[in-house]
Amino acid sequence: MQRTLTVIHALGLMLAVFSFAYLMPILTAIIYGQGEVFQDFLLAMVWTLATGVLMWMLTRRYKGELSIRHGYLLVVAMWTAMPAVATLPLLLLLPDLSFTDAYFETMSGLTTTGATVLVGLDVLSPALNIWRHELNWLGGMGIIVLAVAVLPLLGIGGRQLFKAETPGPMKDSALTPRITETARNLWLVYLGITIACIVSLKLAGMNWLDSICHAFAAMGLGGFSTHDASVGFFNSPAIEAVLMVFMLLAAMNFATHFLALRAKSLKPYRMDVEGLATVGLIVLSCFGIAGFLWWQGTYPSFLTALRHASFNLISVATDCGFASVDFNQWPIFAPLWMLLLSCIAASSGSTGGGIKMIRTLVLVKQAGREFVKLLHPAAINPMKIGGHVISNSVVFSVLGFIFLYFMSVATLTFALLISGLDFISAFSAIIACINNAGPGLGLVGPANNYGALTDFQTWVCTAAMLIGRLEIFTVLILFTPHFWRR
8 A cells, every 4th residue: 555655645746746737839829929729727736736735735745765566656647647747738628529539649649640639730820739749748758758858856766667668778787877867868869850850841841830839749759740641731842851860760679879979889789689670671572662652553653652652661660650742552562561550660768669670580580490490409599689598488488479469450350349349440540559650551541541530439449559659567557466466
């Protein structure tokens, strides 16, 4: 019981900190002279702050270090509570929006999925658009990682949270000896690249509002846009080129960016086997899909096909979710290949989702080991990736993750099928949501959105986004008997 109250204490503190995120849309409302919008965001900020402070004050006797078990519980609680409080501005400003749709929208924002139920984004309040995109940006690196840079100063350690929330190799190796320094360094790199993206988009032709919003979405790989037509609204090769570069940067491990900046050298990129595999696979796929679309007569020239194939493939493969054309109308091979890439292409330690490239490399290496074992049963053949030996325990962990990943996809797809959704729409919606990639195919394709789904279907997709963002284990472990035993 005491540990649970410690979780509530930390959750209250995090909600109080999260309330300050409302300052950006409040400032936007002031700049655009929208008094009513300003009042609604200020009210939402006060409610969130008051709720957090009340939870923190009532449980202040129970502050202390969290165990790993309660670290997982806090992470899941935080990622379900934050979208709930983030719905307040949407519900106040869009009275026709249901809580189900509002929660889906904010969960999509914070999990950096980019799936939306809203229409009329072009005429949406600038403050509300800033809020949606700020959720993308904050969720990109993880609110929890930001919090661990603050919580130790207030008496709550953060290493358990960092391990529970952060995927891949970064679980086991800190960039600096102190976890707070690690979190701060990652956020500084994240902020610096975001500023570079904002300036680049402005120079490419966007106004400041669109530049900030699309930079937030690109760096968080969230895919929200200020226009119903997404990036296709601008019809600008320059804007698409800028976004492609920054989406690829966001799909790489931010630890690599930090090490490269600290060393002022490109060597960390050359040593990052996972990052090289990510970029190599995506670039080859761009040329391959462009050639396929040209061959099929979808576009009159290879260069036109390369432009549209590259932008949309990079967007889906990195799990961002921008769209410049309705790729749902392409020959089915192309969008399905893009959805496959969304499962495997993003690097660990990036803002992307899915299985991650490092796990894909482990699976490929393990398949090779099995072939060798069949031919040479007595051979000792340790797995190596990038010159590092991968232990069998890591291999078994990856295999377990892959099993749970595909079982989650199958279970949630069947849930949508039994609700009456067609197969292509159901399967692609779950793949897009669990990979935090945004648009799917069919009813949820890039020319449509998730607003056509029933409430039940919307909640299924919401669950898929949460499971995918927290990498399955973190959520599903709460449903095991072992977790609740003393």
